[in-house]
Amino acid sequence: MEKRKCSVHGIMAINAHESLNKLQLYSSFISPPSFSVRIALNLKGIEYDCKPVYLFKGEQFLPEFLKINPMGYVPAIVDGDIVLADSSGIMWYLDEKYPDQHPLLPTEFKKKAINYQAAHVVSSSLQPILRMPILMYIEKHVGVDQKNSWIHKHLEKCFTALEDLLKDHAGKYATGDELFLADVFLAPYVIGYPERYNFDMTGFPLLSKLGEEYLKIEAIQDAIPEKQPDFSKM
Ligand SMILES: N[C@@H](CCC(=O)N[C@@H](CS)C(=O)NCC(=O)O)C(=O)O
Structure with a gap:
């Protein structure tokens, strides 16, 4: 569509x-x-x-x-x-x-559960600790260098867990050959995000591959930050 x-x-x-x-x-x-x-x-x-x-x-x-x-x-x-x-x-x-x-969820029970888990790992465990006011606070009160260390530490933890979680389920995308909720939540963190914060993805081959596949999807391409009307370089 x-x-x-x-x-x-x-x-x-x-x-x-x-x-x-x-x-x-x-x-x-x-x-x-x-x-x-x-x-x-x-x-x-x-x-x-x-x-x-x-x-x-x-x-x-x-x-x-x-x-x-x-x-x-x-x-x-x-x-x-x-x-x-x-x-x-x-x-x-x-x-x-x-x-x-x-549909954002597969019908198969187990695949659906993996989607719930992966999506929530990103939205509930990762996103809140990388939120803008936290990063700005660290930059201002702790140190500019510490901001990236904080981001790297939490990306590392989350990406390690996701590589492990998805290794037996991934196909072209996170849980097979169709795009589902896990992909929708994961994509923003594997497209552009590592580059923005200078995070090395070499230890995360599965997530890197997913990022490459996501960029081939028009619905994702159209949603990237650079194509948004308020985009500005940071
Ligand atoms: N749980 C919310 C979190 C939303 C959120 O943290 N939004 C951030 C941008 S990523 C925001 O609006 N921050 C503005 C602020 O903290 O002042 C969701 O998933 O929508």
């Missing part, structure tokens, strides 16, 4: 497209969970309006955005009268609303 389309509207714009009932995605180029949601939307062929939230300018704290997500985090979506934040919550919602458009 190749129906995807992301049109861009600023966070403050009251846009005419709301009347067209197009889903609105509040996202940031730098945010891995936003990247994951963009991949899911693209895979499912859901058209959406993209509303960049400029995190470095503090737009996540604007009252307009806090009405969408009181936590002040991206991603968040508005889909008709449904306002939803948190990438996992959004994923479940999309998969239930559009079960026939690229």
Whole structure:
């Protein structure tokens, strides 16, 4: 399904497209969970309006955005009268609303369980400790060099666990030859992320190979940070 389309509207714009009932995605180029949601939307062929939230300018704290997500985090979506934040919550919602458009979970019981585990290792155990305010705090109060050491330490731990978890399940993708939830959450950390933080991937051949395969998928290519309207070099 190749129906995807992301049109861009600023966070403050009251846009005419709301009347067209197009889903609105509040996202940031730098945010891995936003990247994951963009991949899911693209895979499912859901058209959406993209509303960049400029995190470095503090737009996540604007009252307009806090009405969408009181936590002040991206991603968040508005889909008709449904306002939803948190990438996992959004994923479940999309998969239930559009079960026939690229299902995010396999039907086979064990493969499904591995997807749950891999996706949650990334979204619950890795992402929260690599969140922007933590990295900024380390950079400011501990030391610039320490920021990358922190990132490397936690990527190392998570990637080691994922290599081990996925070695008996991976095919072309994380759990076989179809893209599922595990891939959707993993992709943002194996595409561009290691380079951005100077992390050596040589010890992670399986994840490196997955990253190469992901980049061949148009739905993922279209979701990469560099193609987002708010992208800027760090
Ligand atoms: N559990 C949330 C985490 C979202 C999150 O941490 N978003 C970050 C960007 S990756 C954010 O908006 N940070 C803004 C801030 O911390 O001020 C999810 O998966 O959506």
